[in-house]
Amino acid sequence: MDCNCVSDLLLPPVPALWTPGFAFPDWAYKPESSPGSRQIQLWHFILELLQKEEYHGVIAWQGDYGEFVIKDPDEVARLWGIRKCKPHMNYDKLSRALRYYYNKRILHKTKGKRFTYKFNFSKVVLVNYPILDMANSPFFLAQNHFNGSSATPDCSPEAIQSLFPRLPDTGRGGLFDRGTTAPGPEGDKLRLDTFPFLSSGAQCYTKPPSLLGPYPRSPSFDYPWGFNPYLPGAFSLNNCPKLPPGSLYPSQFYPNPLQSSLSQLPHPFSSLLPPAETGAGERGVAGQNGGANGTAGGQAGRICLPPYPGSLPLGRTDIGNGAALSERETVEANPPGTGLNLGLGAVSLGAGNGTGRQSPTERRGGVKQDPESDSDLEITDLSDCSSENENEHEFSIRKDAGLVNRPQLVLDGKKASVLPPITSLPPPVSPHPLKSLMPINPHPPSIPPSLSPSMPLHERHRETETLKMIHS
């Protein structure tokens, strides 16, 4: 009997304006350490939770760069159990899995701090960006705070070149380009439009770019953690890890090493930028295509502001904006007509201390520090759990056919990007607004607009095509 979990799925609060996103290239799900595996990995999941504000009451960045605290171990374990269809998951088991990462240098434990771990982002990125020779890049190494280095990054062309070995000195295309001449085995996967997360510093990533992808087993939900780099306002501002002391980097460039790198590239990316445009009052291009209809559109041009500016994650509805609901209450109270009426199991999370059950952390007197966390609601698709989970009743289950039927484009014969074909794209409206989005900081990002998450899909796509044409 199926327990109806979608093992790799943790449904985000899908906003009304939700658009089918794209799938990340296959290799993004196949770290070298797990060849062939498409199962979500625990660290993937952890980062997913960390990325979402909804879970700040459960797990959050805290302390040093890459450091996070599991505020509610039981809840995290429970969520992990849901994801993996392991109803008997608990923190003891989860932590054992985390310990497994120590040897792999994906994680390590912050000694003396309960439930506190630290990511080795460089490892994470390296694992997922084998094509970027960051391991040998002085540029990257200089930013690897995890290994204790806090040296000033080497922004020399040589260093940058080492980061992107294929990048021609001319700066004209090349990077991740399909390459008409001698594409590598992954040539087709390295195009810029495949990496929207390699964006400008206009937004604040909260995790390595490689972790932004959806899970391929969830075709109906392209961004299980509610993250869509193509959507304006997709980048939460509230969960950036702290900058390392003495950091030379503005917070909006953390902790994404690639983003940090790209944002500071003086050359050759800067040469790809079109003439500056002073888009007075322009807030990104979200409105230009009429795409972001409302809620999140206004955040398009947002740069990374200090934490907790009061901004909301995209697409959050007013469901459960009051006291958190208990699990059953949440499920049954899932109100229609909110744009979130997905008919999916809704499970209350973390800060469920308003009504209903008591937080596990509170029970155990844990490290919970955020009594008024915004963690109200989780929508979890539980429709795909395979057998053997005798306790499936522990999970709230409801399905919604509408989601199953969500559109999905196919590229390269695979379930992949849902980027519209170029030919179907409307003509460019105006020069990209990247300039107007530049954060005021010592290192204005100089990257192709193709990389900006604030650029509409079609423009990014078009830009990428342009770059490829230039290159060829």
Add this chain to the structure above:
DNA sequence: CACGGAAAGA
């Protein structure tokens, strides 16, 4: 709580 060995499952 944290750690890691061991065995087993997928």
Add this chain to the structure above:
DNA sequence: TCTTTCCGTG
């Protein structure tokens, strides 16, 4: 290979 499960140790 990546957990999951169990368990002894500190």
